[in-house]
Amino acid sequence: xxxxxxxxxxxxxxxxxxxxxxxxxxxxxxxxxxxxxxxxxxxxxxxxxxxxxxxxxxxxxxxxxxxxxxxxxxxxxxxxxxxxxxxxxxxxxxxxxxxxxxxxxxxxxxxxxxxxxxxxxxxxxxxxxxxxxxxxxxxxxxxxxxxxxxxxxxxxxxxxxxxxxxxxxxxxxxxxxxxxxxxxxxxxxxxxxxxxxxxxxxxxxxxxxxxxxxxxxxxxxxxxxxxxxxxxx
Amino acid sequence: xxxxxxxxxxxxxxxxxxxxxxxxxxxxxxxxxxxxxxxxxxxxxxxxxxxxxxxxxxxxxxxxxxxxxxxxxxxxxxxxxxxxxxxxxxxxxxxxxxxxxxxxxxxxxxxxxxxxxxxxxxxxxxxxxxxxxxxxxxxxxxxxxxxxxxxxxxxxxxxxxxxxxxxxxxxxxxxxxxxxxxxxxxxxxxxxxxxxxxxxxxxxxxxxxxxxxxxxxxxxxxxxxxxxxxxxxxxxxxxxxxxxxxxxxxxxxxxxxxxxxxxxxxxxxxxxxxxxxxxxxxxxxxxxxxxxxxxxxxxxxxxxxxxxxxxxxxxxxxxxxxxxxxxxxxxxxxxxxxxxxxxxxxxxxxxxxxxxxxxxxxxxxxxxxxxxxxxxxxxxxxxxxxxxxxxxxxxxxxxxxxxxxxxxxxxxxxxxxxxxxxxxxxxxxxxxxxxxxxxxxxxxxxxxxxxxxxxxxxxxxxxxxxxxxxxxxxxxxxx
Numbered sequence: 001x002x003x004x005x006x007x008x009x010x011x012x013x014x015x016x017x018x019x020x021x022x023x024x025x026x027x028x029x030x031x032x033x034x035x036x037x038x039x040x041x042x043x044x045x046x047x048x049x050x051x052x053x054x055x056x057x058x059x060x061x062x063x064x065x066x067x068x069x070x071x072x073x074x075x076x077x078x079x080x081x082x083x084x085x086x087x088x089x090x091x092x093x094x095x096x097x098x099x100x101x102x103x104x105x106x107x108x109x110x111x112x113x114x115x116x117x118x119x120x121x122x123x124x125x126x127x128x129x130x131x132x133x134x135x136x137x138x139x140x141x142x143x144x145x146x147x148x149x150x151x152x153x154x155x156x157x158x159x160x161x162x163x164x165x166x167x168x169x170x171x172x173x174x175x176x177x178x179x180x181x182x183x184x185x186x187x188x189x190x191x192x193x194x195x196x197x198x199x200x201x202x203x204x205x206x207x208x209x210x211x212x213x214x215x216x217x218x219x220x221x222x223x224x225x226x227x228x229x230x231x232x233x
Numbered sequence: 234x235x236x237x238x239x240x241x242x243x244x245x246x247x248x249x250x251x252x253x254x255x256x257x258x259x260x261x262x263x264x265x266x267x268x269x270x271x272x273x274x275x276x277x278x279x280x281x282x283x284x285x286x287x288x289x290x291x292x293x294x295x296x297x298x299x300x301x302x303x304x305x306x307x308x309x310x311x312x313x314x315x316x317x318x319x320x321x322x323x324x325x326x327x328x329x330x331x332x333x334x335x336x337x338x339x340x341x342x343x344x345x346x347x348x349x350x351x352x353x354x355x356x357x358x359x360x361x362x363x364x365x366x367x368x369x370x371x372x373x374x375x376x377x378x379x380x381x382x383x384x385x386x387x388x389x390x391x392x393x394x395x396x397x398x399x400x401x402x403x404x405x406x407x408x409x410x411x412x413x414x415x416x417x418x419x420x421x422x423x424x425x426x427x428x429x430x431x432x433x434x435x436x437x438x439x440x441x442x443x444x445x446x447x448x449x450x451x452x453x454x455x456x457x458x459x460x461x462x463x464x465x466x467x468x469x470x471x472x473x474x475x476x477x478x479x480x481x482x483x484x485x486x487x488x489x490x491x492x493x494x495x496x497x498x499x500x501x502x503x504x505x506x507x508x509x510x511x512x513x514x515x516x517x518x519x520x521x522x523x524x525x526x527x528x529x530x531x532x533x534x535x536x537x538x539x540x541x542x543x544x545x546x547x548x549x550x551x552x553x554x555x556x557x558x559x560x561x562x563x564x565x566x567x568x569x570x571x572x573x574x575x576x577x578x579x580x581x582x583x584x585x586x587x588x589x590x591x592x593x594x595x596x597x598x599x600x601x602x603x604x605x606x607x608x609x610x611x612x613x614x615x616x617x618x619x620x621x622x623x624x625x626x627x628x629x630x631x632x633x634x635x636x637x638x639x640x641x642x643x644x645x646x647x648x649x650x651x652x653x654x655x656x657x658x659x660x661x662x663x664x665x666x667x668x669x670x671x672x673x674x675x676x677x678x679x680x681x682x683x684x685x686x687x688x689x690x691x692x693x694x695x696x697x698x699x700x701x702x703x704x705x706x707x708x709x710x711x712x
Contacts, residue, residue: 048706051613053612053613053705053706053709054705054706073617073618074617074618074619077612077615077616077617077618078615078617080612080613080614080615081614081615081616082615086613086614088709092606092609092610092613092709093610094607094610096245096246096249105610105611105614106614106615108234108235108238109234109611109614109615109616109617109620110615111234111235153614157615
């Protein structure tokens with residue numbers, strides 16, 4: 001994953017807000033990559049751009065040789081469907097559907113036949129330890145359980161990258177630990193994970209490498225032994 | 234996304250908001266129900282009108298004119314120019330030679346007033362039976378259909394060439410207080426008659442009078458009573474020549490038979506059947522059109538053996554240069570009238586569906602506002618914009634389809650209810666049993682369903698487009 005000069009500028013009323021400012025990065029396959037920063041530092045924008053949900057104002061993102069910044073809407077949909085899995089702070093499960101149906105959802109958009117996607121979704125729920133609760137709706141599940149359903153869903157299409165945006169932000173510390181452990185386990189099995197959090201100690205604990213963002217720029221990079229302020233900071 | 238998945242998701246969402254879905258669907262039910270009810274009234278009236286004309290007899294009849302006749306709606310039956318052909322006895326023989334022709338005879342077009350002298354309470358009294366068509370028929374026109382319709386007495390025949398005889402319809406006689414009623418026409422306490430009912434015995438042999446008004450040349454003596462001598466010198470039709478006057482002529486006949494006019498005779502006015510020669514006699518009295526040396530008939534009736542060959546024989550006569558009209562032309566003209574009627578009724582009823590259109594659009598926009606986050610989730614999971622669009626269009630179409638199914642069923646049921654009530658009233662008042670005012674055809678049902686789905690899809694287009702255009706990041710951030 002190669003980012004070159006990645007910039008995202010929002011218009012807020014009359015003012016222009018630079019969420020990301022000429023970001024250059026390379027993230028290797030199989031990494032557990034963390035992004036930390038305060039709210040407004042640009043970390044969510046970073047994740048949305050990487051996940052193909054948002055489009056860059058300038059610069060390029062290249063994932064496995066595919067230039068996201070030049071892709072059409074449909075190509076981005078295909079990228080989201082096949083290459084990435086999202087895990088959100090708000091879980092973002094569809095309330096009217098059971099855990100199983102939620103996990104099946106990405107497979108529905110990928111045109112997987114019903115029997116096959118059901119089998120795959122059951123496997124994934126078993127893997128996150130929710131096999132017996134597959135018929136429950138999100139409202140009948142605890143926060144931790146909902147997040148585990150969301151993780152199962154993110155893995156449905158065997159994505160190359162997992163994008164987790166504050167996955168433990170709405171969980172108590174014990175549950176958060178179990179979710180973090182689940183992500184670490186996925187990473188040990190070879191899954192690339194990109195984790196966005198404001199919790200620097202957590203990033204230090206779980207990530208193989210992490211950067212700290214401030215005002216859209218990289219403040220520190222754990223891969224650089226001595227943290228240096230970036231040019232112009 | 235598979236089509237089945239799109240349907241399941243859309244229908245599932247409709248089930249989520251049951252009350253709102255019901256209210257929106259109800260709008261479609263009212264709209265489509267009104268369309269079905271109104272248009273089925275048009276279809277029912279059309280069927281009733283056609284069935285009124287649709288006597289078996291008429292399907293095998295081609296009416297031949299000397300000139301081509303218009304079959305258009307505005308000028309139906311009017312001559313459309315061209316040199317008139319002559320219709321005389323020689324031509325009649327030619328027509329008889331056409332394969333498939335049963336009988337050919339001139340339509341003498343005589344209308345009169347039917348009267349019978351009765352003796353009631355010792356007093357002589359004249360009962361007026363109203364207007365009647367005086368139809369001269371040759372022997373070969375008395376097909377099995379005509380024989381079957383006979384209820385009492387007999388037709389004239391070669392062995393029995395009754396002088397001044399007539400076969401009259403049972404209904405007309407009953408209305409004049411003579412003979413028994415037919416089934417369905419009886420008043421309470423009366424027994425309907427079957428074929429050969431002895432109650433007609435008294436009627437047979439009775440004398441009837443028919444009073445004709447005839448246009449004759451001026452200078453003829455005014456009508457006194459009956460059997461005025463033939464006017465000479467070729468009088469002309471009224472309206473063509475101011476030199477004519479109307480003369481009243483009364484003829485007397487003996488009733489030799491009674492028939493049931495359900496399937497034969499004139500659909501508008503009851504007809505008295507008389508031997509052709511007897512009719513021609515009266516015709517001579519009236520004189521002939523234009524007073525030419527070799528007069529021709531104004532109309533010739535060609536009876537076809539089999540109704541399926543009517544059109545073929547009609548084309549043959551057309552090819553020979555004559556003007557022709559058949560029942561099919563009448564049905565087509567009725568069709569024009571009713572297409573207009575049905576269109577107007579349908580358009581009025583469509584207002585309901587227009588209202589439903591806004592209901593559907595409103596419901597869909599609400600659904601999208603409610604599900605903004607869900608749309609964001611689906612986009613994050615890799616849904617294409619076109620798939621999001623399809624989901625909402627399917628949802629709108631389902632509202633239209635569901636409403637139409639219930640609306641069509643409801644409209645049909647209400648029409649059926651009205652039919653039962655009207656049929657009950659009609660039968661109670663002695664009318665026929667098969668009256669129905671509302672009739673739902675498969676075309677109406679299918680058309681209404683398609684139209685409702687079409688309207689619903691149009692109503693869903695803009696909301697669906699808006700849903701598909703939502704920015705996923707913003708959508709995910711919404712509540």
